[in-house]
Amino acid sequence: MGIRRSVALWMIGSLVLSLFSFPVFAAQSDRTSDPVSLLKQMSLEEKVGQMMMVGFYGSEPNADITRLIREAHAGGVILFAYSQNVVNPVQTAHLTNGLQSLAQETRLGVPLLISTDQEGGVVARLTTGATEWAGNMALGATRKAAYAYQAAKMTGEELRAVGINMNLAPDLDVNVNPANPVIGVRSYGENPQLVADMGAAAIHGYQENVIATGKHFPGHGDTNVDSHLGLPVINKSREELEKVELVPFKRAIAEGIDAIMTAHIHVPALDNTPDLPATLSRPILTGLLRQELGYRGLIITDSMTMAGVANYFGGVPKAAVKAVQAGADIILLTPALKTDEQIEVYQAVLEAARKGEIPVEQIDQSVLRILKVKAKYGLFEHRFVDPADIPDHVATEQHQRTSMKIARSSITLVKNENNLLPLHLKPDQKLGIISQFSLIDRVRSYHAATTEIYHSQVNPSDADIQAAVEMAKTQDVLLVGTYNATANPQQVKLVKALQQLHKPMVVIAFRNPYDIEAFPDVPAYLTAYGFRSVSLQAAVETVFGDNQPKGRLPITIPGLYPYGHGLRYDWNDTDATSDQLSTSQMDANGSKEDRLQELDSSK
Template sequence: MVVWVMVLVLIVIGFTTPAGAVNEGKGPKVNVNKILKGMTLEEKVGQMMMVGFEGSEPTEDIRRLLTEAQAGNVILFSYSDNVVTPEQTARLTNGLQKIASTTRLGLPLIISTDQEGGVVARMTTGATELPGNMALGAGRKSADAQRAAQLTAKELKAVGINMNLAPVLDVNVNPDNPVIGVRSYGENPKLVADLGAKAVKGYQKSRVIATAKHFPGHGDTDVDSHLGLPVIDKSKEEMQEVELLPFQRVIDEGIDAIMTAHIHVPALDDTPELPATLSKPILTGLLREEMGYEGLIITDSMTMAGVADYFGGVPQAAVKAVDAGTDIILLTPSLTADEQIEVADTVVEAVRSGELSEKRIDRSVRRILKLKKKYGLFTDRQVDVDQVKERVGTPEHQQIAQKLADCSITLVKNKNNLLPLQLEKEQKLGIISPYSIQDHVQKYHANTSEMHIQPANPSDEQIQEAVEMAKQQDVLLVGTQSASQYSGQVKLVRALEKLGKPIVVVAFRNPYDIQDFPQVDAYLNAYGFRSVSLKSAVDTLFGGNPPQGKLPVTIPGQYEYGHGLTY
């Protein structure tokens, strides 16, 4: 008898369903309207919160956010130790979904992360490292963008992450952009639209929610919205031809989520210092009514200076964002659990005071619940941790990633056919780079020395040390990372140029570095510093991978969009 009671208890615990969800066959039949009708105001607002926390396993803070604030969504970061290894991440997401299932309604969580590929990736150790968007833009194959998205989605889904805050649809028309750069497919709106639409298709077909960002377009800025409020001073017509074009394309093709940008666009809303995230004319008037978007709107992090420093701090800004048309407020671990709960409480109070209507809240919650239903989150809550190794970072996935990177490498300059490198055994090759590539180089040339420099600004001491090392070499191979934004890197390359030795520069991030040292003998763009890009770059330098990429941006005054040499 005791055994049967225990079995019955386990069945009840394992198959608890929310009000409005009825078990039929393999899973619950979800009635969104019935669930919504049975929700308290606090539960509704909780569904509009995407919260963050620190820890590699469920903590008391996240338990409070999911139970007390009744948050319906979670974002994971690597810097907060949420994402360490694939197996650990799978255990974490299982634990989070289990906590959510214990709440009154037991609604499932949307669990998101930023796995853009390239320079922005949260899951790296044990996972497949993919080249980023601009690398794919250089490869020019829209099918590759879909292939990369499908691969990413498979690995995210295997660890319980059901939303990716990607793809980036910003059109990077400003070489001085400090925050987008290689995260964009390029400067051509049609290229961005074509590759972006294929990426969205890849994610959504693989049952991971795609999130196009950052609306209405963060590509023509020279201020990082993490640090301040960028302003785009363009007409609406100019925006429609460039920034808005990729978003319209994915809207027409059925994108399920769009993330807002903390940028000020006076032509779209001339309210002083008002970010798009808080603008009703932009989110409701433009995005919903003019562009016909019916999916989910999620804010960029509300803790970024581009919005947090305005309109009374995060809680009041959150109210304004909801009023503007946002469905999900994105918070991060930079706020404590108490501070995140305060955001939810402030939105609740705004409804009770009449500043926001409950009907407005209901519209957002209905969208959220419908999306959770569409992606099967009510039934597909747990992942098999034992299967993660067979699904994440597999040899097959690694091979695909390497082929994608191989297609991206762009040879911009090759004076006197210095490349591919054909060195005699006794010739000394000196590598000065923020990233180690010596292991890849060794199979081509053993007589090699390598010195690591700081990725951003090498010190005068480091520069002098590099010069002394370079004096002993016959050929120099120098790696840079967005050198146009860091004077120390430019100073380093110019100091090395004075030695009069053959010099090859490989740009491991933004492709514009050659603007600051146009006299170098050879120049290659890798568009990223992940392992696959490092290997592809080295293989190209030595002729093992003939350069195939074409510039997805213009290098002002030097090389046009579409330029690319080969061997």
């Protein structure tokens, strides 16, 4: 059965099951309103406020966020770990309840959209006390859409349990540029159909519990500039964009995704206005996304504080006005802007609406979309959560078991000269570890005679390198962890210095899988696609033969290894369920996952 047909059958079944499986959280007597009638009651000030998603510093509601909700009528809040919004599940639940209480006390009591970036892998805000996931490129390496669905469903359940109702995921970028500094392993891979299939499964998984947000439209995968720091330019024809970047977004729209995030990238083939980011382009947001692709959900900007948009067109307030004029429904702000500055953004959009620079009809359309999605996810009736229920939904045994299984299935053995792996060390052989991420506790359960040098810097100093070499001289075998080595010359210098010792050496890439480009003659090379605990554990298990490497490259390593490459050990895999989801892993609703077949091996 083809993947498209199997997904279609799964969707029909999911629709039936969803009638009985939408999560029930702490109910409360609350004002409820029909979106259309509620819109009619709103002042222009309240309408514009609904279009603001704001940020603040603090682990509990404070004066800053109170001002933004009361003075700017903010309809949404974004949470980060760096701003201390997200510390642990119980704290987060109390915070979101407090935020929703502030919103409930406003004139109309409209509940908040509360969002975060919980992509999994390297981008995750809620980590302490929550399930850690291997991430999108790891999922791409498994080639199993069922895994993408499961990870998203369980992630969404955990977010909703702590009061977060909108996830800024999945990433639908096609990572065709190995030098991409901002996407990389956040993408499912370089194949547009793989990204589309995995993304579609994730969308349905997320949207059983929270709003999914596909990003970054029209596609951030072929950039070599970080839009946090500058404005990337995509110099591709419209035909090329149709074949690659737009494929996953078209699929997401067909699957009913509720939100799409814009990209701060300049795409001359879609809008040749000089230095104009897609976020501020009406031909891209309204012309292409709304009119040509027929998208009816929410359009949310990427953070308006990023240099790719904030440094152009007169700063954030003016850029925000231009984004709304282009067709954005929600302006995303972060704590990088002080509270007064975020209020200035709100006031700039409000003033533009008062002057007719933004038609009131357009404002009404955006706010109606926002209210409808809040109603769809039951926020008027179930805006609060019960912290006592968290253990039943967050970091459960089932979630952690599934996460570990996915991580194990993702590990990709790229090179294995003379069958160096799996390691079979004699008790008196010395193993030396040099890594940015500590592995020694995991490794010592396999081999006691182990020494580790752990360096916390992405680029180790010359002194760090010399210390690692001196330690390595006394070892029999070396295990080296790298992290985006191709972009960090001191890591490359370290690996090459260790190679000069001519010891058996295994390199594990703990982020982008391209590191071997910088040292192609290392004897053995694994890629784990991330540094979360499950990826570290799965990588160590694979090194010592407790896990069969099943992953296949979801990208090409230029000049070395093709898309789809992946070695296995020369022994039978005793895990009878390695390519199927066992019945013990199905949830109580049955087997939605069964309807997602393994992706065709040609992908």
